[in-house]
Amino acid sequence: xxxxxxxxxxxxxxxxxxxxxxxxxxxxxxxxxxxxxxxxxxxxxxxxxxxxxxxxxxxxxxxxxxxxxxxxxxxxxxxxxxxxxxxxxxxxxxxxxxxxxxxxxxxxxxxxxxxxxxxxxxxxxxxxxxxxxxxxxxxxxxxxxxxxxxxxxxxxxxxxxxxxxxxxxxxxxxxxxxxxxxxxxxxxxxxxxxxxxxxxxxxxxxxxxxxxxxxxxxxxxxxxxxxxxxxxxxxxxxxxxxxxxxxxxxxxxxxxxxxxxxxxxxxxxxxxxxxxxxxxxxxxxxxxxxxxxxxxxxxxxxxxxxxxxxxxxxxxxxxxxxxxxxxxxxxxxxxxxxxxxxxxxxxxxxxxxxxxxxxxxxxxxxxxxxxxxxxxxxxxxxxxxxxxxxxxxxxxxxxxxxxxxxxxxxxxxxxxxxxxxxxxxxxxxxxxxxxxxxxxxxxxxxxxxxxxxxxxxxx
Amino acid sequence: xxxxxxxxxxxxxxxxxxxxxxxxxxxxxxxxxxxxxxxxxxxxxxxxxxxxxxxxxxxxxxxxxxxxxxxxxxxxxxxxxxxxxxxxxxxxxxxxxxxxxxxxxxxxxxxxxxxxxxxxxxxxxxxxxxxxxxxxxxxxxxxxxxxxxxxxxxxxxxxxxxxxxxxxxxxxxxxxxxxxxxxxxxxxxxxxxxxxxxxxxxxxxxxxxxxxxxxxxxxxxxxxxxxxxxxxxxxxxxxxxxxxxxxxxxxxxxxxxxxxxxxxxxxxxxxxxxxxxxxxxxxxxxxxxxxxxxxxxxxxxxxxxxxxxxxxxxxxxxxxxxxxxxxxxxxxxxxxxxxxxxxxxxxxxxxxxxxxxxxxxxxxxxxxxxxxxxxxxxxxxxxxxxxxxxxxxxxxxxxxxxxxxxxxxxxxxxxxxxxxxxxxxxxxxxxxxxxxxxxxxxxxxxxxxxxxxxxxxxx
Numbered sequence: 025x026x027x028x029x030x031x032x033x034x035x036x037x038x039x040x041x042x043x044x045x046x047x048x049x050x051x052x053x054x055x056x057x058x059x060x061x062x063x064x065x066x067x068x069x070x071x072x073x074x075x076x077x078x079x080x081x082x083x084x085x086x087x088x089x090x091x092x093x094x095x096x097x098x099x100x101x102x103x104x105x106x107x108x109x110x111x112x113x114x115x116x117x118x119x120x121x122x123x124x125x126x127x128x129x130x131x132x133x134x135x136x137x138x139x140x141x142x143x144x145x146x147x148x149x150x151x152x153x154x155x156x157x158x159x160x161x162x163x164x165x166x167x168x169x170x171x172x173x174x175x176x177x178x179x180x181x182x183x184x185x186x187x188x189x190x191x192x193x194x195x196x197x198x199x200x201x202x203x204x205x206x207x208x209x210x211x212x213x214x215x216x217x218x219x220x221x222x223x224x225x226x227x228x229x230x231x232x233x234x235x236x237x238x239x240x241x242x243x244x245x246x247x248x249x250x251x252x253x254x255x256x257x258x259x260x261x262x263x264x265x266x267x268x269x270x271x272x273x274x275x276x277x278x279x280x281x282x283x284x285x286x287x288x289x290x291x292x293x294x295x296x297x298x299x300x301x302x303x304x305x306x307x308x309x310x311x312x313x314x315x316x317x318x319x320x321x322x323x324x325x326x327x328x329x330x331x332x333x334x335x336x337x338x339x340x341x342x343x344x345x346x347x348x349x350x351x352x353x354x355x356x357x358x359x360x361x362x363x364x365x366x367x368x369x370x371x372x373x374x375x376x377x378x379x380x381x382x383x384x385x386x387x388x389x390x391x392x393x394x395x396x397x398x399x400x401x402x403x404x405x406x407x408x409x410x411x412x413x414x415x416x417x418x419x420x421x422x423x424x425x426x427x428x429x430x431x432x433x434x435x436x437x438x439x440x441x442x443x444x445x446x447x448x449x450x451x452x453x454x455x456x457x458x459x460x461x462x463x464x465x466x467x468x469x470x471x472x473x474x475x476x477x478x479x480x481x482x483x
Numbered sequence: 484x485x486x487x488x489x490x491x492x493x494x495x496x497x498x499x500x501x502x503x504x505x506x507x508x509x510x511x512x513x514x515x516x517x518x519x520x521x522x523x524x525x526x527x528x529x530x531x532x533x534x535x536x537x538x539x540x541x542x543x544x545x546x547x548x549x550x551x552x553x554x555x556x557x558x559x560x561x562x563x564x565x566x567x568x569x570x571x572x573x574x575x576x577x578x579x580x581x582x583x584x585x586x587x588x589x590x591x592x593x594x595x596x597x598x599x600x601x602x603x604x605x606x607x608x609x610x611x612x613x614x615x616x617x618x619x620x621x622x623x624x625x626x627x628x629x630x631x632x633x634x635x636x637x638x639x640x641x642x643x644x645x646x647x648x649x650x651x652x653x654x655x656x657x658x659x660x661x662x663x664x665x666x667x668x669x670x671x672x673x674x675x676x677x678x679x680x681x682x683x684x685x686x687x688x689x690x691x692x693x694x695x696x697x698x699x700x701x702x703x704x705x706x707x708x709x710x711x712x713x714x715x716x717x718x719x720x721x722x723x724x725x726x727x728x729x730x731x732x733x734x735x736x737x738x739x740x741x742x743x744x745x746x747x748x749x750x751x752x753x754x755x756x757x758x759x760x761x762x763x764x765x766x767x768x769x770x771x772x773x774x775x776x777x778x779x780x781x782x783x784x785x786x787x788x789x790x791x792x793x794x795x796x797x798x799x800x801x802x803x804x805x806x807x808x809x810x811x812x813x814x815x816x817x818x819x820x821x822x823x824x825x826x827x828x829x830x831x832x833x834x835x836x837x838x839x840x841x842x843x844x845x846x847x848x849x850x851x852x853x854x855x856x857x858x859x860x861x862x863x864x865x866x867x868x869x870x871x872x873x874x875x876x877x878x879x880x881x882x883x884x885x886x887x888x889x890x891x892x893x894x895x896x897x898x899x900x901x902x903x904x905x906x907x908x909x910x911x912x913x914x915x916x917x918x919x920x921x922x923x924x925x926x927x928x929x930x931x932x933x934x935x936x937x938x939x940x941x942x
Contacts, residue, residue, distance in 0.1 A: 049541045058545050065541040073536050073771065074529060081714050082508045082524040086517050086883060094714060121766025123740030124583060151752055156741035156766065159754035163739040174752065248767065255540050255553060255770035280622040281582030282615035291887065293610055293633065295618035307580025307615065308707070311714035312532065313769030424545065428750065 026353045027346070027456075035346070035452035040330050041339050047323045048252070048449045055454045055461075057425045060198075060226055060374045060444030063252030069319040076315045094311055098283075099302065101314065102260060104321045105251070108333055109224060109243065110234030111262050117301050118317055119309055122225055122246050122259040123156045124279070128304055129242035129261055130164055130192060132276045133219045136267060137189035138168075141217060144189035146171045148180070148218075152431060154198050157223055161192055177202070180209065184216045191218050195233065196226035196372030199428050199440055201344075201364040203231065203372045207238040214239065225249060228260070229324060230340065230373035230446070232333040235262055242267070250373065250446060251324075253317035261304045268300045281306035323448060339447035340373040343455055347375050347443065350459040358466040359386030363440060373445050378438035381409035381430060390469040402477030411439035416476040417465040423458045485812045486805070486915075494805070494911035499789050500798050506782045507711070507908045514913045514920075516884045519657075519685055519833050519903030522711030528778040535774045553770055557717075557742075558761065560773065563780045564710070564719055567792055568683060568702070569693030575721045576760050577776060578768055581684055581705050582615045583738070584720040587763055588701035589623055589651060591735045592678045595726060596648035597627075600676060603648035605630045607639070607677075611890060613657045616682055620651055636661070639668065643675045650677050654692065655685035655831030658887050658899055660803075660823040662690065662831045666697040673698065684708060687719070688783060689799065689832035689905070691792040694721055701726070709832070709905060710783075712776035720763045727759045740765035782907060798906035799832040802914055806834050806902065809918040817925040818845030822899060832904050837897035840868035840889060849928040861936030870898035875935040876924040882917045 036042060048064045050056060056064055080088040088094055102116030109116070119125070130147075137144050147161050151174040158174070165172040175183045177197075184191065191213045196203045210220045224245030227233050229252075235243050241264050247257030270276050274297060282288050283305035286296040297303035327336060344364070351360060361378035365371050379386055385407050392404065404410060415427040428440040443458070465471050495501060507523045509515060515523055539547040547553055561575030568575070578584070589606075596603050606620050610633040617633070624631040634642045636656075643650065650672045655662045669679045683704030686692050688711075694702050700723050706716030729735050733756060741747050742764035745755040756762035786795060803823070810819060820837035824830050838845055844866050851863065863869060874886040887899040902917070924930050 049537070051542045051544070054544075056544060062540075062545045064544065065536060070533060070536045070541070073532055077524060077529045077532050077713070077775070078508070081521075082529070083510045085510070085513075085515060085523065086521045086885070087878075088714065120579070120583070121740065121768070123742075123766030124579070124738060127738055127740075127765075153752075155744075155750050155752060158752050159739045159741060159744065162754050163734040163737050166734050167737060246767075254536070255547065256767040256773070258769060259766070275622040275625050278622050278626060279583060279586055280618045281580065282618060283582075285614075285618065291614050291890075293612075293614055293617050295621050307582030307718070308705075308715040309580070310717060310769040310772030312775055313772040314715070316536070316771055419546075426545070431750070 027349055029453070029456050032346070032452040032456040035342065039339065039451065041327065041335055041447060042451065044323065044327055044330065045449045045451065047326065050449060053422045055423045055458050057423065057443040057445065057450070057458060059446035060230070060249055060442070061426060062255060063249055063320065063446065064449055065254065066252055066319040066323055068322060069254065069316050072319050073312060073316050076312050097311065097314055098305055098309055101318055101321060102301070104318070104325065105228070105260055108233065108324055109228050109245070109262065110236050112236060112265070115265060115268070115301055116260055116262045117304055118247060118258050118260045118314065119305050120259060122223070122244055123160055125244040125259050125261040126157055126160045126223065127164070128277045128279055129244055129263065130161060130190065130221055131278045132263065132267065133190045133221055133242055134164060134168065134170070135273050135276050136270065137219060139273060141189070144187055146173055146188045147190045147192055148173045148175065148183045148188050149192045150175065150177060150180070150194070152197060152199055153194050154223065154225065157192065157194060181212055184213055184218055186216060188216065188218045190221055192221040194223040194225060196231065198226055199363070199431070200376050201372045201374040203370050205369070206233070206240065210238045210240050226372055226374070232337050240264060247317045247320070251317065252320035254313060254320070256313065257317045257320070258309065258314050261301070263301055263304065265300070277304050279306040283307060283309070327448065336447045340445055341368050341371070343445040343447060343450060343452065344371060344373065344375050346452060346455045347445065347459065350455065351377065351462065354459055354463045355466055361438060363438070373447070375443050375445070377441040379409040379411045379441070380436060380438050382407055382437040385409050388472060390472070392472060403474060404472045404477050409439040410471055411441050412478060413471040413476040414465055415441055417471040417473070418461055420476070421461045421465070423461045486808055488912070488915050491805070491911040491915040494801065498798065498910065500786065500794055500906060501910065503782065503786055503789065504908045504910065506785065509908060512881045514882045514917050516882065516902040516904065516909070516917060518905035519689070519708055519901070520885060521714060522708055522779065522905065523908055524713070525711055525778040525782055527781060528713065528775050531778050532771060532775050535771050556770065556773055557764055557768055560777055560780060561719060561760065563777070563784065564687070567692065567783055568687050568704070568721065569695050570721050571695060571724070574724060574727070574760055575719055576763055577706060577717050577719045577773065578764050579718060581682070581703055581718040582619055584703040584718050585616055585619045585682065586623070587736045587738055588703055588720055588722065589620060589649065589680055590737045591722065591726065592649045592680055592701055593623060593627065593629070594732050594735050595729065596678060598732060600648070603646055605632055605647045606649045606651055607632045607634065607642045607647050608651045609634060609636060609639070611656060611658055612653050613682065613684065616651065616653060640671055643672055643677055645675060647675065647677045649680055651680040653682040653684060655690065657685055658822070658890070659835050660831045660833040662829050664828070665692070665699065669697045669699050685831055685833070691796050699723060706776045706779070710776065711779035713772060713779070715772065716776045716779070717768065717773050720760070722760055722763065724759070736763050738765040742766060742768070786907070795906045799904055800827050800830070802904040802906060802909060802911065803830060803832065803834050805911060805914045806904065806918065809914065810836065810921065813918055813922045814925055820897060822897065832906070834902050834904070836900040838868040838870045838900070839895060839897050841866055841896045844868055847931060849931070851931060862933060863931045863936050868898040869930055870900050871937060872930040872935040873924055874900055876930040877920055879935070880920045880924070882920045
């Protein structure tokens with residue numbers, strides 16, 4: 025028996041987390057399945073930001089360093105975030121960007137390895153890790169004469185050899201939504217004397233994370249995806265307490281700016297790192313953007329009374345299960361594949377569909393616009409996966425997901441249609457409606473219209 | 484003949500820049516002489532920030548990367564800032580913090596030196612440079628086995644020897660307001676084959692700067708002081724075009740994040756730097772705070788029609804001249820000294836007064852509060868400079884400057900009372916009133932009251 029719209033409505037009616045949707049400003053007519061890229065604005069944010077601009081800055085000016093506790097803000101937000109990722113109090117700071125925080129913690133891990141086990145000269149990561157993570161690691165390896173070994177997910181265990189200093193992984197893959205077993209992989213790495221750096225960009229606020237429970241070493245993550253902190257919201261960094269203070273490594277964290285100093289207002293000419301996680305701060309933080317992040321975290325604090333991350337995870341899996349089921353029931357025959365694991369333990373909070381490009385691309389349907397009829401627009405051509413155009417057609421209908429090009433690797437050539445499900449504000453009827461739009465876009469060949477196709481779309 | 488209040492009012496009446504004050508939200512009853520620490524909020528900022536939160540983020544969501552041109556924002560703001568610092572178009576980006584930008588450009592300078600003149604193993608800077616600059620340099624020297632040589636201002640020339648890779652200076656000193664001759668020092672450094680990194684934290688928007696005219700190599704600066712970008716506003720980085728693109732130095736700038744990639748949306752696993760200044764970008768920027776910075780820059784754009792930086796400089800010198808004159812005329816006999824150069828060519832846009840601590844501290848006056856009468860508050864004691872308490876007493880009267888402790892060096896022990904003059908929103912009557920408050924605080928020994936004194940104020 026197939027799933028019906030009524031079934032979805034029934035699920036919404038029983039959803040204990042449904043009230044959380046009222047915390048967000050969802051634009052009318054939009055089904056937003058891109059919270060994994062940029063989260064939705066909490067309703068409280070506009071007023072909070074206005075207060076920072078007009079009162080904290082405008083009226084109180086420099087005195088807000090004290091009266092509004094600006095100096096404590098990175099750690100205060102870190103403490104609010106900590107329960108979502110299994111971190112303790114005073115173990116997390118919200119600051120800078122994920123790329124910069126990764127530079128800090130990866131440098132720190134390498135500095136510890138250089139001190140404690142100098143023969144280890146390799147970083148291992150996944151070839152499909154988020155590119156900026158790889159760029160940062162590549163630069164550090166080049167500077168230090170180390171090797172960056174990129175492997176496929178199935179080859180990680182075999183790569184954990186005695187010459188490896190650091191294993192650097194993203195917990196939930198940005199392209200496929202596949203989730204690693206953090207505890208098991210960390211244990212395997214530790215058994216080989218390897219430090220683990222975990223990127224939680226697609227995990228924090230999306231799935232329960234237990235950094236201390238997994239005995240991770242370092243972690244960073246993003247403030248503007250599932251945490252709904254606003255565009256480019258400051259990111260976060262966590263360091264296991266056993267590594268946070270290493271008196272023998274004064275520059276364990278190389279971005280040794282004033283905010284991470286032990287006595288930041290003493291203006292001494294020599295650097296002395298603050299104790300614990302505070303040394304992972306560097307320069308002056310963007311207070312307006314940082315304050316906005318708090319409103320995103322406040323929603324998770326409100327969610328605590330409704331079951332917190334465990335309840336959010338239950339709903340997230342139900343939403344992604346439903347999406348997969350509906351796509352398979354209602355969009356069959358259109359060449360869609362599934363990149364995201366069906367197994368719950370291996371799935372994040374997104375579903376990635378695929379269409380092949382190249383010789384096995386799904387056939388075009390119906391009548392095509394005449395070749396060359398339009399110059400600024402495109403035309404679907406044989407060999408194109410159509411994934412880009414399908415996503416564009418969905419966006420035009422108000423269903424916002426995104427497109428990721430096939431990675432050009434040696435496997436099957438598959439482009440990705442990516443749909444993120446944020447259980448804070450997405451409901452089951454949204455899932456029904458999203459799949460219904462997808463079905464119509466495919467059944468009517470709507471995506472083949474020129475306005476949805478780029479020129480030279482075969483890549 | 485001494486200066487009068489009427490003289491000051493006459494200067495305001497003739498001030499062509501007076502209309503600019505209307506661009507700012509000055510709190511009533513406040514004379515804000517701390518724009519060198521945190522600039523005042525432009526009136527336009529609240530609406531701009533609200534629009535970013537509610538429309539760009541709240542309504543347009545992920546599409547604002549295109550429709551609001553978020554990706555171009557760091558360079559767009561850099562282009563708007565460029566004329567203030569003598570930079571060309573597409574030579575500046577607004578991004579990250581000053582500390583992080585310094586790490587980028589100082590690393591780049593060291594990487595160039597390592598490639599082009601590997602025997603140069605030293606960075607020269609001033610001992611009284613802003614501490615965070617020294618912390619960053621100290622960390623880089625430690626990592627690379629280089630030497631950081633800190634000298635007094637008069638000893639800079641002698642320190643420019645053939646083993647020096649980089650001279651790193653702050654153009655206007657944060658403690659004294661003394662300004663370096665950027666062109667002369669850069670020429671002297673270049674004559675010795677030394678690269679120059681200039682920190683413009685207390686210069687950009689405060690004094691005319693001509694980076695290209697001075698043939699500087701690298702520069703960074705602050706968005707939240709004289710540029711009025713908001714608390715912790717993103718900073719900026721400039722690189723001379725001759726250094727911006729070095730194909731042989733892929734990781735010239737070591738914070739190799741996605742935003743500085745040549746093809747940031749291609750998601751390739753290997754890093755390829757963007758051409759020119761764009762490679763100095765790293766991770767995702769805090770769009771709300773970055774957008775607020777634009778409102779600060781817009782005031783300088785409006786000032787162009789009134790004479791721009793040249794006119795602002797003329798007014799700034801008139802304001803600081805007036806402040807020095809009035810303090811000397813009206814506050815004599817209170818042990819105040821002057822740390823800021825009288826010579827215009829060597830003065831930034833601030834005036835730093837001094838009081839000695841230790842055996843030559845100015846005597847206390849009148850009756851003192853009984854010792855031990857209050858526990859949470861303090862009591863002025865012999866040997867204390869009184870500078871901290873005087874600043875606190877002024878703040879209580881609405882005159883906001885700040886206190887900087889003596890640097891504990893070998894010279895005379897002088898604490899600093901620091902007053903910044905932002906010609907965009909400070910007028911000549913403000914200067915009169917500020918000095919009148921200072922006179923009253925000193926003449927009546929008001930600063931000796933317990934509420935203005937810390938316990939154990941002798942340091």
